[in-house]
Amino acid sequence: MHIEDFSGKRVHFVGIGGVSMSSLAKFLHGWGYQVTGSDQNDSPVLDALRALGIPCAVGHSAANIQGSDLAVYTAAADTSNPELAWAQAHGVPLMSRGTLLGQLMQRYPVSMGVAGTHGKTTTSSMLATILELTGRNPTIHLGGVLPLIGSAGKMGGKDVFVAEACEYKDSFLMLHPTDSILLNIDADHLDYFRDLDHIQTSFAAYCALHPAHGYILGNGEDPRVRQVLAGAPCATETFGLTPDCDWQAASLTCQQGCYAYDALHHGEKAAHVVLEVPGRHNVANSLAALAMAVHYGVDPQEAADSLRRYGGAKRRMEKIGERDGVLLYHDYAHHPTEVRATLDAMAGLTQGALICVFQPHTYSRTKLLFDDWTRAFDAAAHLLILDIYAAREANPGTISSAMLAEAIAAKHPDCRYAPSFQDAAAMALERAHPGDLILTLGAGDVEKVHDFILRG
Numbered sequence: 001m002h003i004e005d006f007s008g009k010r011v012h013f014v015g016i017g018g019v020s021m022s023s024l025a026k027f028l029h030g031w032g033y034q035v036t037g038s039d040q041n042d043s044p045v046l047d048a049l050r051a052l053g054i055p056c057a058v059g060h061s062a063a064n065i066q067g068s069d070l071a072v073y074t075a076a077a078d079t080s081n082p083e084l085a086w087a088q089a090h091g092v093p094l095m096s097r098g099t100l101l102g103q104l105m106q107r108y109p110v111s112m113g114v115a116g117t118h119g120k121t122t123t124s125s126m127l128a129t130i131l132e133l134t135g136r137n138p139t140i141h142l143g144g145v146l147p148l149i150g151s152a153g154k155m156g157g158k159d160v161f162v163a164e165a166c167e168y169k170d171s172f173l174m175l176h177p178t179d180s181i182l183l184n185i186d187a188d189h190l191d192y193f194r195d196l197d198h199i200q201t202s203f204a205a206y207c208a209l210h211p212a213h214g215y216i217l218g219n220g221e222d223p224r225v226r227q228v229l230a231g232a233p234c235a236t237e238t239f240g241l242t243p244d245c246d247w248q249a250a251s252l253t254c255q256q257g258c259y260a261y262d263a264l265h266h267g268e269k270a271a272h273v274v275l276e277v278p279g280r281h282n283v284a285n286s287l288a289a290l291a292m293a294v295h296y297g298v299d300p301q302e303a304a305d306s307l308r309r310y311g312g313a314k315r316r317m318e319k320i321g322e323r324d325g326v327l328l329y330h331d332y333a334h335h336p337t338e339v340r341a342t343l344d345a346m347a348g349l350t351q352g353a354l355i356c357v358f359q360p361h362t363y364s365r366t367k368l369l370f371d372d373w374t375r376a377f378d379a380a381a382h383l384l385i386l387d388i389y390a391a392r393e394a395n396p397g398t399i400s401s402a403m404l405a406e407a408i409a410a411k412h413p414d415c416r417y418a419p420s421f422q423d424a425a426a427m428a429l430e431r432a433h434p435g436d437l438i439l440t441l442g443a444g445d446v447e448k449v450h451d452f453i454l455r456g
Helices: 019-030 044-051 082-089 097-105 120-133 168-174 196-207 223-230 281-296 300-308 336-347 363-368 401-409 421-431 448-455
Strands: 010-014 034-039 056-058 070-073 094-096 110-115 139-146 151-154 160-165 179-182 215-219 235-240 247-255 258-265 268-278 318-323 326-331 354-358 382-385 415-417 437-441
Touching (some): 010 082, 019 044, 019 097, 019 139, 019 151, 034 044, 044 056, 070 082, 070 097, 082 094, 110 196, 110 281, 120 139, 120 160, 120 281, 179 196, 179 223, 179 281, 196 223, 215 281, 235 281, 247 281, 258 281, 258 300, 318 448, 336 354, 336 437, 382 421, 401 415, 437 448
Parallel strands (some): 010 034, 010 070, 034 056, 070 094, 179 215, 326 437, 354 437
Antiparallel strands (some): 258 268
16 A cells, blocks of 8 residues: 555545644645544644645544545554544555655655654754755655744655654654664663663664665664664764764864864864754764765765754754743653753753753653653752653553652652642742743643743
8 A cells, every 4th residue: 555546535644733744744735635634632733734724623533534545643543543443444544654654755766764762853853954954955854843944844855855763663664764864772662662672673673674775874872773783784884972983073162051063074074063052962963964964965064054053943952931030941851861961951051050840751651761760850950740741641550750759859959749830830930040940841741831930
């Protein structure tokens, strides 16, 4: 089954409000498909789709999918969804989001995937920015909104496609990359993967998808990435901050949390990079984006100059505003490794205290990485923990944010459980003074705390 078999027919997106699904829906709509969709809650994303002429229903119902020729669904959906259940009962073909994305990538002679447990959205956004600003007119499919294009996706020319390659439920094994960045291999999505070895095996299978003429750029400081690269069927290079990497970030300097460095290729200076986004982790992210762009044919210094114009993606160290001299930021981090990197970066933006409001994402991640969470918040002077954002999961009754807050409080000078957004806002403001920074963290709806902070 191929998406081209349904050209001109009605394709229904179950969960169309997600950034990935909404971008794919816009692609098909632009190519002449009859696109409809539904999502559990109304949102500005649905309003934007409706403005394009794409009907979007609120709530999942069998009535939404009747008359459709194909249903597209995300990895988080299951047959308990009434629309998918009706489709299966009535013979409506089903296609996963990953399969659709992979089939669209096949239309392009160069399809770049950005894979890894952490940093996919930032690195793919940086790569898209370079290609866009240097006139390559890429087709773009991201996991977050890139302000440069005002969206998470964009139909560009016919030469190059840039896409995030998500490992959850092995969805990236449905893709068709020619070139890829492999950022890291870490323990996550343990509701699906058995363990870290299972995750590495999946990344190896992803790399095996590349053609012999392809190219994979991997993190040379990650031992598991190096092991995967060793079995790749195509040319490979490494990036990192150590001299044994093919692409190295050297001579680092830092000003107000933002880094500058020399990008070296095989020991020779290729470009000088100055970043306008904070965090040491963004040195590696930007170096990977630059190296991939150079492999594609972009001049190294032009790539570096484009990176300086990158101001971040939505929900990635995004400045929300300010109240009474207190800076307000939000970040999507929802894994201990990401949280540590983000807090370290945010600490460089303020001379005052860093106040963190964290919303754990999924019961399984909170429980399975429990010990890691107790060590993830050292850079925050004050920590407030909201209830777990369930996302796709039911409450098992064996883990809670109150339990996590109690465990962290045994090691942290000020960690408290906050029962609501309003409570979290009040508790954060009680602790804040001019010059401090309040950071909301999480992949759910934790940024709503800022509404209460700003309205006072």
